[in-house]
Amino acid sequence: AAPPDTPLPPTRLGPNTGTTLPTPSKALNDRVGLIRGDITKLAVDAIVNAANQSLLGGGGVDEAIHRAAGPRLYRECRALGGCATGSAKMTGAYALPARRVVHAVGPVYNPFDRAGSERLLTGCYTRSLELAAEGGCRTVAFSAISTGVYGYPSRDAAPAALSAIRAFLTGPDGEKIDKVVVVTFEMKDVEAYNQFIPLYFPPV
Numbered sequence: 001a002a003p004p005d006t007p008l009p010p011t012r013l014g015p016n017t018g019t020t021l022p023t024p025s026k027a028l029n030d031r032v033g034l035i036r037g038d039i040t041k042l043a044v045d046a047i048v049n050a051a052n053q054s055l056l057g058g059g060g061v062d063e064a065i066h067r068a069a070g071p072r073l074y075r076e077c078r079a080l081g082g083c084a085t086g087s088a089k090m091t092g093a094y095a096l097p098a099r100r101v102v103h104a105v106g107p108v109y110n111p112f113d114r115a116g117s118e119r120l121l122t123g124c125y126t127r128s129l130e131l132a133a134e135g136g137c138r139t140v141a142f143s144a145i146s147t148g149v150y151g152y153p154s155r156d157a158a159p160a161a162l163s164a165i166r167a168f169l170t171g172p173d174g175e176k177i178d179k180v181v182v183v184t185f186e187m188k189d190v191e192a193y194n195q196f197i198p199l200y201f202p203p204v
């Protein structure tokens, strides 16, 4: 993954700390936010890693999370025996400021099976939110899953992510989660989310 265009200082994020950037939407605006920065710095209940099927670490955000969490995270992941694409597993967060890490395995983007890619990507978001809710995590920060090395175009990944987040927050277990933030690291993802958040979380 490419580095950010501009470095950002560490961000503290609690349920009501008001540190999320304002989104252009009004409806559910206190439930969804966009943060540009490093997900390893966020003090949320759960951060969502863009992992691979081995759950043994990789490049990009996965590498950054393992480096910041320390070797105990690797040891817990090794005992999990991997994870299917389109699903997720949860661990402790060790030296990270977050409480838990959800390791979501996004698809390698397949331009010849866009519907299949989308089904797997939305599966990651839905399963991650289910795990977070089951684990009592009320604030959740997502990486831009699959948009790095896995090649998923940001303009397609952002609406898929937002539709899954919206479906969960408006569904039967939606009240179990207070706030979801999407953490963007690169300009292409900032642009995609700024375009699509008002469509999925429209002004009232």
Ligand code: ADP
Pocket: 001, 002, 037, 038, 039, 040, 050, 051, 059, 060, 061, 062, 064, 106, 143, 144, 145, 146, 147, 148, 149, 150, 151, 152, 183, 184, 185, 186, 189
């Ligand atoms: P994948 O293999 O699922 O595509 P990558 O880690 O390559 O995962 O990329 C996922 C996204 O995470 C990309 O948008 C990348 O820029 C971003 N990213 C990389 N490092 C960080 C970080 N420290 N915090 C937040 N996002 C990051």
